[in-house]
Amino acid sequence: MRIYLSLVLIFFTTDSLSLNHNIVGTIKKSSIKTTQFNEGKALYLKNCASCHKKNLSGQINWDAKLDKDGHRLAPPMNGDGHTWHHDDSTLFYITKYGLGRYVKNYKGKMGGFSDKLTDNQIKNVLAYVKSYWPEKKYRYQLKLNER
Numbered sequence: 344m345r346i347y348l349s350l351v352l353i354f355f356t357t358d359s360l361s362l363n364h365n366i367v368g369t370i371k372k373s374s375i376k377t378t379q380f381n382e383g384k385a386l387y388l389k390n391c392a393s394c395h396k397k398n399l400s401g402q403i404n405w406d407a408k409l410d411k412d413g414h415r416l417a418p419p420m421n422g423d424g425h426t427w428h429h430d431d432s433t434l435f436y437i438t439k440y441g442l443g444r445y446v447k448n449y450k451g452k453m454g455g456f457s458d459k460l461t462d463n464q465i466k467n468v469l470a471y472v473k474s475y476w477p478e479k480k481y482r483y484q485l486k487l488n489e490r
């Protein structure tokens with residue numbers, strides 16, 4: 344229950360704090376076999392898969408258990424979980440600066456990639472991630488960007 348509540352808190356906070364949408368713009372899913380898909384995939388496998396898993400399924404029991412340090416486990420990026428409830432600027436800034444950008448005194452495992460990935464590379468990773476989402480969730484998430 345405690346985990347559930349803190350997750351809700353994060354999702355609420357990040358949604359209400361999304362900043363600078365105009366800079367990020369809308370991130371469309373990449374279609375398979377494009378350069379963007381291939382680059383996004385390679386970058387995802389190198390930088391994200393160790394936690395979010397190769398098939399984007401997240402860590403086992405991500406929504407119920409904590410890791411050995413008492414931190415939350417990595418959620419799925421494949422359209423299960425909550426990722427598709429965040430607009431593009433929120434996804435972008437979580438990836439760029441980590442959850443610490445949104446959660447005061449954050450001590451969990453989702454750090455930022457601003458020193459490893461360029462803005463364009465982050466967008467390509469997210470476009471790759473979106474290619475996994477079922478069409479309905481993808482369409483829903485795109486609408487969040489219009490708010």
Ligand code: HEC
Pocket residue numbers: 353387390391392393394395415416417418424425426427429434437438442451452453454456468469
């Ligand atoms: C060291 C492990 C680790 C790596 C590597 C990692 N993440 Fe995470 N990520 C997490 C954890 C753990 C969470 C959940 C954070 C929390 O609730 O404390 C998370 C959460 C997120 C979220 C918020 C998801 C949601 O559903 O609200 C996004 C977006 C995200 N990660 C994107 C990425 C991307 C993109 C990469 C690669 C560039 C990446 N992460 C690499 C561990 C990691």
